[in-house]
Amino acid sequence: MSVLVVGSVAYDGIEAPAGKVERTLGGSATYISVASRFFTNPVRLVGTVGYDFEERDHHFLRDRGIDLEGFRVDEDQRTFFWKGRYHDDMNTRDTLDTQLNVFEHFNPVIPEVYKGSRIVCLGNIDPVLQLRVLDQVTQHKLTVCDTMNFWISGAREALEETISRVDVLIINDEEARELTGETNLLKCASMIRAKGPKFLIIKKGEHGAHLYSDNAVFSAPAYPLSDIVDPTGAGDSFMGGFAGWLSYRDRIDEENLRRAVIYGSVMASFCVEKFGTQRLAEISRFDIDRRYDAFRKLSVIPARS
Amino acid sequence: MSVLVVGSVAYDGIEAPAGKVERTLGGSATYISVASRFFTNPVRLVGTVGYDFEERDHHFLRDRGIDLEGFRVDEDQRTFFWKGRYHDDMNTRDTLDTQLNVFEHFNPVIPEVYKGSRIVCLGNIDPVLQLRVLDQVTQHKLTVCDTMNFWISGAREALEETISRVDVLIINDEEARELTGETNLLKCASMIRAKGPKFLIIKKGEHGAHLYSDNAVFSAPAYPLSDIVDPTGAGDSFMGGFAGWLSYRDRIDEENLRRAVIYGSVMASFCVEKFGTQRLAEISRFDIDRRYDAFRKLSVIPARS
Numbered sequence: 001m002s003v004l005v006v007g008s009v010a011y012d013g014i015e016a017p018a019g020k021v022e023r024t025l026g027g028s029a030t031y032i033s034v035a036s037r038f039f040t041n042p043v044r045l046v047g048t049v050g051y052d053f054e055e056r057d058h059h060f061l062r063d064r065g066i067d068l069e070g071f072r073v074d075e076d077q078r079t080f081f082w083k084g085r086y087h088d089d090m091n092t093r094d095t096l097d098t099q100l101n102v103f104e105h106f107n108p109v110i111p112e113v114y115k116g117s118r119i120v121c122l123g124n125i126d127p128v129l130q131l132r133v134l135d136q137v138t139q140h141k142l143t144v145c146d147t148m149n150f151w152i153s154g155a156r157e158a159l160e161e162t163i164s165r166v167d168v169l170i171i172n173d174e175e176a177r178e179l180t181g182e183t184n185l186l187k188c189a190s191m192i193r194a195k196g197p198k199f200l201i202i203k204k205g206e207h208g209a210h211l212y213s214d215n216a217v218f219s220a221p222a223y224p225l226s227d228i229v230d231p232t233g234a235g236d237s238f239m240g241g242f243a244g245w246l247s248y249r250d251r252i253d254e255e256n257l258r259r260a261v262i263y264g265s266v267m268a269s270f271c272v273e274k275f276g277t278q279r280l281a282e283i284s285r286f287d288i289d290r291r292y293d294a295f296r297k298l299s300v301i302p303a304r305s
Numbered sequence: 306m307s308v309l310v311v312g313s314v315a316y317d318g319i320e321a322p323a324g325k326v327e328r329t330l331g332g333s334a335t336y337i338s339v340a341s342r343f344f345t346n347p348v349r350l351v352g353t354v355g356y357d358f359e360e361r362d363h364h365f366l367r368d369r370g371i372d373l374e375g376f377r378v379d380e381d382q383r384t385f386f387w388k389g390r391y392h393d394d395m396n397t398r399d400t401l402d403t404q405l406n407v408f409e410h411f412n413p414v415i416p417e418v419y420k421g422s423r424i425v426c427l428g429n430i431d432p433v434l435q436l437r438v439l440d441q442v443t444q445h446k447l448t449v450c451d452t453m454n455f456w457i458s459g460a461r462e463a464l465e466e467t468i469s470r471v472d473v474l475i476i477n478d479e480e481a482r483e484l485t486g487e488t489n490l491l492k493c494a495s496m497i498r499a500k501g502p503k504f505l506i507i508k509k510g511e512h513g514a515h516l517y518s519d520n521a522v523f524s525a526p527a528y529p530l531s532d533i534v535d536p537t538g539a540g541d542s543f544m545g546g547f548a549g550w551l552s553y554r555d556r557i558d559e560e561n562l563r564r565a566v567i568y569g570s571v572m573a574s575f576c577v578e579k580f581g582t583q584r585l586a587e588i589s590r591f592d593i594d595r596r597y598d599a600f601r602k603l604s605v606i607p608a609r610s
Binding site for chain 2: 088089090183184185186187204206207208210216217218219220221222224225226227228249255256258259262289292293295296297298299300301302303304305
């Protein structure tokens with residue numbers, strides 16, 4: 001089964017208690033593609049970069065088997081650059097610099113052969129662009145959408161329309177509260193699902209994630225890590241693992257959705273262990289499955305006795 | 306198996322978004338005893354109240370089958386009174402009034418017949434008093450201890466000694482961080498367990514709880530509730546369910562500890578559904594087991610496929 005990924009490809013400058021990197025490959029589409037490619041093929045990336053995009057990063061994406069037919073290089077502009085600093089608790093960060101560059105006029109054009117992709121991943125970009133993607137795709141089985149507080153406050157109307165048209169919305173707990181004006185997560189979930197998405201995933205960082213569907217709530221744990229080096233891309237890696245695994249299984253039911261949430265959590269847990277995409281570039285499918293089993297062990301509740 | 310509970314018996318005034326109560330039976334020993342009594346017998350309460358302690362509350366404890374041989378009424382003083390107001394998010398509260406009254410000079414004297422109790426629950430009281438209890442008990446199989454930030458900052462030395470002498474410490478995530486000066490919970494847990502407790506439970510409120518033992522971390526979910534009426538006593542009810550169930554099973558291993566954490570979580574989830582002890586007074590063991598099963602369903606991760 002095929003996965004289409006639309007989002008940003010960027011260079012990130014990251015400062016964290018564990019150290020810093022000046023300029024490393026990042027962006028939502030990068031993380032989503034790399035994470036989902038562990039599970040399925042083809043993974044098709046639609047994104048745009050500038051003349052400063054380095055050959056080794058191009059190679060990196062190609063060597064991981066990501067389909068780059070929808071990947072555009074603009075020779076007149078520079079690549080999107082973001083710089084941020086994480087605080088000691090790793091839960092909050094300051095943006096130090098944002099240079100949209102080529103990303104400012106990003107207009108996702110979906111190649112003809114991509115339009116029939118079965119799972120469509122809308123990375124965290126302007127909801128107006130997410131809508132343009134939805135207008136172009138056909139025959140998809142599942143649309144998965146990420147967003148952030150920036151769009152909730154700044155592009156509310158377009159975001160509401162996007163939300164009404166996707167199957168799975170993935171947001172964090174703060175965003176769910178901001179989107180609904182409601183504190184209680186169970187009520188948030190009902191309100192958001194009433195807007196359209198059949199499935200809602202609320203990420204809670206170090207507290208795991210919830211999956212809300214018609215008949216059930218699934219509470220997924222977070223993997224306990226003693227050292228979180230860099231949270232950048234964790235949410236995108238989650239989406240990649242989630243969508244990649246569902247694409248591979250090709251059956252959307254409660255059991256597979258739960259597995260997908262855990263595979264998403266597994267990818268996020270690896271992502272944060274090193275800066276940028278470094279850790280995702282090291283691991284194998286064997287490592288992923290081993291950590292999946294560790295997630296199960298972590299949360300198993302014995303039957304009553 | 307027998308459970309000994311030492312802690313406060315109080316009257317609480319509670320203001321919350323859902324309403325308020327002027328004066329309702331509360332205190333850590335009350336909640337712990339009532340919750341643990343669903344699972345085991347005898348449950349022995351050591352606590353003290355004043356001349357204003359109402360006959361109907363005395364009846365309430367007796368009718369629930371709680372052993373009150375260690376329960377003292379001081380005819381010269383009033384009962385400990387606490388009044389607090391919960392904020393909209395239910396996670397934070399302000400203390401509006403504290404009248405220690407008879408509790409100011411509480412000196413737990415353990416009746417001879419109680420000294421052989423197998424599980425000893427040290428409710429959240431001055432660690433100096435917790436130590437006096439530990440000095441009096443013998444032949445216990447397990448000591449379970451609760452504390453709070455007030456003692457971490459105000460009675461550090463005695464608290465450290467208490468912690469070094471108990472088998473299970475139950476605290477919340479903020480307290481774990483305050484106790485260690487460390488943000489990462491996994492590191493907090495190692496540091497706290499190095500102080501003595503073989504088992505550590507870190508409660509995370511609406512995010513569930515973690516159990517740390519020699520070879521495993523157990524991540525227990527929280528039960529999703531759309532209406533939390535009154536969080537007072539939730540932590541004590543957790544301790545009661547935990548200790549009560551372990552007392553009933555009488556075998557301390559990983560499986561039973563996990564069950565105990567879930568039974569504790571079940572009791573806490575019921576407790577918050579109404580003001581004071583009201584909800585705990587309504588439910589049956591059948592309701593408890595049904596919710597245990599709901600906890601399992603909530604967090605079950607299917608095997609890889």
